[in-house]
Amino acid sequence: MTQVVEQNANDMATPVPAQVVPHWIGGARVAGTSGRTGPVYDPATGRLAREVAFASVEEVDAAVAAARASFPAWRATSLSKRTDIMFRIRNLVEAHKEEVAAFLTAEHGKVPFDALGEVARGIENLEFACGVPNLLKGGFSEQVSGGIDVYQIRQPLGVVAGITPFNFPAMVPMWMFANALACGNTFILKPSEKDPSASVYVAELLREAGVPNGVFNVIQGDKVAVDRILEHPDIAAISFVGSTPVARHVYETGTRHHKRVQALAGAKNHMVVLPDADIDMAADAAVSAGYGSSGERCMAIATVVVVGDVADPLVEAIKERIPKVNVGPGTDPGAEMGPLITREHRDRVASYNDNGAAAGATVAVDGRDHALYKESDGFFIGPSLIDHVTTEMDVYRDEIFGPTLTVIRVETYEEAVRLVNDNPWGNGTAIFTRDGGAARQFQFDAHAGMVGINVPIPVPVSYYSFGGWKASLFGDLHMYGPEGIQFYTRAKVVTARWPDPGTSKVDLGFPRTR
Ligand code: NAD
Numbered sequence: 001m002t003q004v005v006e007q008n009a010n011d012m013a014t015p016v017p018a019q020v021v022p023h024w025i026g027g028a029r030v031a032g033t034s035g036r037t038g039p040v041y042d043p044a045t046g047r048l049a050r051e052v053a054f055a056s057v058e059e060v061d062a063a064v065a066a067a068r069a070s071f072p073a074w075r076a077t078s079l080s081k082r083t084d085i086m087f088r089i090r091n092l093v094e095a096h097k098e099e100v101a102a103f104l105t106a107e108h109g110k111v112p113f114d115a116l117g118e119v120a121r122g123i124e125n126l127e128f129a130c131g132v133p134n135l136l137k138g139g140f141s142e143q144v145s146g147g148i149d150v151y152q153i154r155q156p157l158g159v160v161a162g163i164t165p166f167n168f169p170a171m172v173p174m175w176m177f178a179n180a181l182a183c184g185n186t187f188i189l190k191p192s193e194k195d196p197s198a199s200v201y202v203a204e205l206l207r208e209a210g211v212p213n214g215v216f217n218v219i220q221g222d223k224v225a226v227d228r229i230l231e232h233p234d235i236a237a238i239s240f241v242g243s244t245p246v247a248r249h250v251y252e253t254g255t256r257h258h259k260r261v262q263a264l265a266g267a268k269n270h271m272v273v274l275p276d277a278d279i280d281m282a283a284d285a286a287v288s289a290g291y292g293s294s295g296e297r298c299m300a301i302a303t304v305v306v307v308g309d310v311a312d313p314l315v316e317a318i319k320e321r322i323p324k325v326n327v328g329p330g331t332d333p334g335a336e337m338g339p340l341i342t343r344e345h346r347d348r349v350a351s352y353n354d355n356g357a358a359a360g361a362t363v364a365v366d367g368r369d370h371a372l373y374k375e376s377d378g379f380f381i382g383p384s385l386i387d388h389v390t391t392e393m394d395v396y397r398d399e400i401f402g403p404t405l406t407v408i409r410v411e412t413y414e415e416a417v418r419l420v421n422d423n424p425w426g427n428g429t430a431i432f433t434r435d436g437g438a439a440r441q442f443q444f445d446a447h448a449g450m451v452g453i454n455v456p457i458p459v460p461v462s463y464y465s466f467g468g469w470k471a472s473l474f475g476d477l478h479m480y481g482p483e484g485i486q487f488y489t490r491a492k493v494v495t496a497r498w499p500d501p502g503t504s505k506v507d508l509g510f511p512r513t514r
Pocket of ligand 1: 163164165166167168190191192193221222223226227241242243244246247249264265266267297298399401427467468472
């Protein structure tokens with residue numbers, strides 16, 4: 001039995017996080033009944049802030065049943081009505097962006113301007129989905145044969161699920177549910193258990209916007225919930241964003257259960273700097289993209305590949321900038337870089353500095369020297385810079401997912417491209433140069449889903465899709481934008497003929513004539 005919790009259900013203006021973050025099923029908060037919960041920390045203080053319910057198989061089934069029951073009516077809701085609701089969602093999220101961002105700062109730790117940036121990029125996806133009447137237009141071919149027309153329509157899949165990572169607790173769900181709902185599907189969100197509160201607040205905004213009960217549901221939890229989603233016979237498709245091992249598991253298990261799956265995975269993004277690059281611009285970009293959001297972005301720059309004799313000046317320019325990065329909690333208005341998500345993750349990130357040094361790299365700046373690493377109970381570490389890295393070192397091979405920039409020095413453009421292309425991941429990459437021909441060649445050569453030219457975080461806008469290559473993506477379609485519409489719909493081709501007296505006859509043959 002599920003128990004509805006009334007706490008804070010209608011209070012949009014002053015959200016108070018629950019002590020145990022609940023599920024959201026059938027348009028209401030529902031307390032967990034499994035007896036299992038997980039801890040949710042305030043990363044800036046290191047304190048346990050609250051718990052989150054971990055769903056049982058039965059609780060997942062209850063959410064899927066609610067989504068399944070609401071699908072026929074939602075699917076039959078007119079396009080203009082669904083569009084109207086998408087506009088309302090967009091306006092409500094915009095009106096309450098500060099509240100959504102506050103949840104991100106409280107549980108993820110990202111500083112307020114970064115949290116607001118995340119919400120803004122999520123809103124772009126809601127805006128894209130407001131164009132759904134245009135996006136769902138099919139094609140029509142008149143008179144393909146005598147009196148026969150053929151046309152294609154795209155229809156929703158049914159109940160679809162989204163499983164999301166800790167690093168974008170508001171934006172990544174919006175990558176998924178905006179298009180999924182606009183196309184007429186009903187949705188189950190399984191957010192990260194590390195920062196779950198924003199998901200319930202956004203669910204309340206959706207209800208306020210007029211999304212019918214059961215169309216959007218949130219199931220909190222861990223592997224138990226994910227594995228039930230992967231096997232549930234009533235779920236038609238799964239969108240996943242997270243680490244590569246889990247993405248592989250989600251893709252392999254979901255497709256084995258005959259589901260459509262797109263699983264966006266880990267990354268190790270290279271920024272290639274050619275000798276003619278503007279060094280100040282490249283250094284600014286490396287620092288911004290390496291340390292922004294404490295390096296906990298899938299499009300963060302992890303490795304700077306410097307070509308030729310600009311390595312020393314570039315490393316110096318990065319070193320000069322690092323002490324000016326203001327590390328601090330989101331409550332400090334000047335803070336630019338917050339804590340990491342957990343103590344365990346912070347300690348793992350820190351361990352790469354000794355690991356790199358032992359392997360022969362030079363730790364040019366050690367984030368463990370930062371006062372907050374030494375003195376705070378929060379999960380802080382300062383920016384690290386590790387120079388003279390080579391491809392066989394763990395600091396290069398592993399996804400560190402923290403504020404650690406590594407530098408590899410090479411002699412030629414060809415060597416730099418080989419490095420980018422030989423790396424198992426291919427989420428994004430960037431080149432810094434003043435040479436248009438070299439940049440164009442890099443765009444042609446690079447094995448990555450997103451390429452930046454003098455732009456370190458080449459994140460597309462919502463009307464292009466987002467996704468990597470190689471071990472950064474399992475599945476065929478990228479997320480959001482036009483490929484998102486394709487993912488959340490299936491094609492139906494209709495061949496139609498209307499009675500025309502005197503033209504009908506029995507014909508057992510397969511049409512031969514044109
Ligand atoms: P994660 O893989 O640990 O978790 C992602 C989701 O999977 C969460 O909801 C989690 O509860 C669930 N999960 C975790 N372990 C599981 C297991 N063993 N079985 C089933 N489900 C499990 O990822 P994370 O640490 O939350 O996020 C960081 C990772 O996400 C990084 O690797 C980062 O590169 C990646 N990421 C990729 C993109 C992209 O677009 N490619 C975007 C954001 C983050």
